[in-house]
């Protein structure tokens with residue numbers, strides 16, 4: 260019913276996704292699935308917080324979330340190179356650092372060279388200590404981030420019925436809270452300074468749920484800061500194609516050809532008593548092994 264209609268898939272040399280937070284109510288998996296089905300990447304970097312291990316004990320795992328994982332496996336079987344960079348929400352996976360099978364690998368950072376320029380790709384969560392700051396989430400936590408996400412989902416269901424574009428309440432709150440804005444600026448400055456110190460031309464992060472492409476002039480030269488954003492509030496990714504970087508922003512109206520019925524899918528509300536996080540990872544790794 261929601262099958263992809265024949266429309267040529269957009270080719271992308273390198274796709275960077277982060278902060279999908281599968282296993283949480285805030286994750287916009289359906290939208291992400293539409294996007295993933297519309298593209299054909301050569302290489303993919305999953306820059307952390309893909310599955311939310313902290314929240315996973317709540318056992319929220321709808322079909323749309325599984326579909327995202329299946330899509331990654333589909334790409335792997337087609338020979339797409341996928342690097343999984345571990346994030347602060349998937350500590351469990353950090354044990355697997357260096358794990359490599361076929362065209363899949365787990366790392367805690369990655370350095371690539373693009374047109375002779377060095378790009379440093381990592382989560383960015385190590386700066387939490389450097390800046391003596393916790394994530395901005397804890398900053399806005401006082402007003403109830405989880406509540407905002409839930410309220411946002413409800414508001415967006417109505418917006419969809421009325422044919423209006425979705426919007427993010429939490430994003431608005433975040434952008435209006437001074438300390439959150441300060442945190443984002445500090446994060447960008449810290450990461451570009453360290454990148455310059457280490458001779459990198461690009462620094463590519465996730466973690467702060469704030470998509471960006473911006474050039475910073477540091478005392479040691481200029482560095483391009485890139486952030487892939489997230490699939491909770493911004494619905495964004497970083498795309499590199501034919502020598503150019505861009506931020507992809509998901510908008511419902513760009514995906515109308517999917518012809519999705521405008522009803523509430525009961526899978527959205529379905530709580531599946533799935534495996535424990537440990538079992539899930541074990542099964543996923545097993546599946547990966549047998550696919551090779």
Ligand SMILES: [Mn+2]
Pocket residue numbers: 278280308466467468489
């Ligand atoms: Mn995140």
